[in-house]
Amino acid sequence: MPARMPGVSAPDPFRRQLLEALPRLRRYARTLDFDSHATDDLVQTTIERALTHWHQFDQRRDMRVWLLSIAHNAHLDRLRRDRRLAIVDPAQLAESAVAAEGSFGADPGVQTALRMDLLTALARLSPPHREVLLLAGVEQLSYAECAEVLGVPQGTVMSRLSRARAEMRAALDGNRPGPNAQPGLRRVV
Template sequence: MHAPEPFRRQLLDALPRLRRYARTLVHDAAGVDDLVQGTIERALSHWHQFDQRRDLLVWLLSIAHNAHHDSLRRDRRWQGLPPDELAQLQDAQAHHGPRDPGLRIDLLAAFAQLAPLHREVLLLVGVEQLSYAECAEVLQLPAGTVMSRLSRARAALRQALDGAPPARPPVPLKRVV
């Protein structure tokens, strides 16, 4: 049995946001395409399990999140954005970016420096405008954890944009007697 046409139209409408989220998880075009395709295939094959009272985008992002983390568990080779890819991205943005391409390049570079868990929560809340509860559902975390990660992510992004080194925990002073 095929998914109904309205469901398939909603999937198509959600594709740009799903791709944007996939790009924060996977940093190469082929990997993004694979993740998005796998997410859509899973959604289409399990469309009957979708609760119409839920937001379809939240459901899709949850599928993508779980698929990505399953993939990470299968191969532990994942690392951050490779420097050569970041340079290519910066070059491309310099030619097609906003009025201040330097700001966009700096923001992308700072964003790439963030831990994956911070990138995810910043994208879901800040860009996709999910509520804390929806973000918590996607990431399968308590809402309080989402809020604290978001706070730490914003602080780390500010530090990266300011060019400051990452904050270190304070070193206890030794008492001299």
């Protein structure tokens, strides 16, 4: 990590933009790990890296895209360092969704079941598919912005997004396609 220059800190406008972006950054980090402690660590690492490298931020860029890129890279760094993939147990995920539901005071019926189904289906997606689906669907980034965050070509983003949506539809319909499942061929007459 480069040494910080003494007496030089990020300017106030940069810090304000950083604070405004925190809720989205936290939401994205939470979907990468599904673990509150890992989420907190990832957000902290992202903020530390952003503040350390604030002078590299181009004001013409969107702060949100820059921070999500840092978070994505920090997450990949941690996965590489751990040399293992975190396995999310859908039953444990469903239990945490039910526990969180009580704090919102929502109807425990249909909404809870839908959230559990969505979280379980999301947890079953491969990390590349989950990341692009969340960036495009939840964070509402364009294909180009998703490509910038993930460091992949725009065509790869579109392909992963298409596959992720198909897998989510299949999972929510009760079907679970395999990792290399291809849509069936249809004969058009």
